[in-house]
Amino acid sequence: MTDETPAFSSMIDKEREQKSTEANVAPLQLGKRVREIRLANNLTLEEASRRTGLARSTLSKIENEQISPTFQAVQKLATGLNIDIPQLFVNPQDARTSGRRDVTRFGEGRPHPTPTYEHEILANQLTNKKMLPYKSTVRARDFDQYPGWVRHAGEEFMLVLKGKVRFYTEFYEPVDLDTGDSTYYDGTMGHALVSISEEDAEVLWVTSN
Numbered sequence: 001m002t003d004e005t006p007a008f009s010s011m012i013d014k015e016r017e018q019k020s021t022e023a024n025v026a027p028l029q030l031g032k033r034v035r036e037i038r039l040a041n042n043l044t045l046e047e048a049s050r051r052t053g054l055a056r057s058t059l060s061k062i063e064n065e066q067i068s069p070t071f072q073a074v075q076k077l078a079t080g081l082n083i084d085i086p087q088l089f090v091n092p093q094d095a096r097t098s099g100r101r102d103v104t105r106f107g108e109g110r111p112h113p114t115p116t117y118e119h120e121i122l123a124n125q126l127t128n129k130k131m132l133p134y135k136s137t138v139r140a141r142d143f144d145q146y147p148g149w150v151r152h153a154g155e156e157f158m159l160v161l162k163g164k165v166r167f168y169t170e171f172y173e174p175v176d177l178d179t180g181d182s183t184y185y186d187g188t189m190g191h192a193l194v195s196i197s198e199e200d201a202e203v204l205w206v207t208s209n
Helices: 030-040 045-052 056-063 071-080
Strands: 004-006 067-069 110-113 117-121 131-138 155-162 165-169 172-177 182-186 191-195 201-208
Touching: 030 056, 045 056, 045 071, 056 067, 056 071, 067 071, 131 191, 172 182
Parallel strands: none
Antiparallel strands: 004 067, 110 117, 117 131, 131 201, 155 182, 155 201, 165 172, 165 191
């Protein structure tokens, strides 16, 4: 499995224009956030590469929005930069924490494909979120398609929206979940998900900060 996919710019429509200065919402610029966090920690690309386990060239491409990292690469970034995954998708300079609202119309979330999932990030107009909600189409059909356990900071909730999945966790036996079933678990515990229905399953994830 590789650590890179086509850049966000090749997968998404043009951001909606800002209609209210009071709302002050900003489009997601993952590469810019990675660079800000790296520089805030006084790290060179070489040092960040050693910490994250990602090639220097890969980090450079991510920061310049030339590629979008897979979920596995995002995990490596979070671990190596000592941050929680949601911090990569929010702007800490936005201090607004109340009286906010964002509506994501069906199919209008921010796409983020990986070899095992087809993610759609929701509520992407809001910054400084306490949670990261996203829908995913589960492409993986076998646990061996993962290079290792998925791990990240925070807690996570998952609801099966369509189809059937097999949920693997590090300390429990695999469990099959049908449409409407859900699970809440510690994100630092190794986990992985595969579709076992005829069509690719679809799930909703909410990850805490």
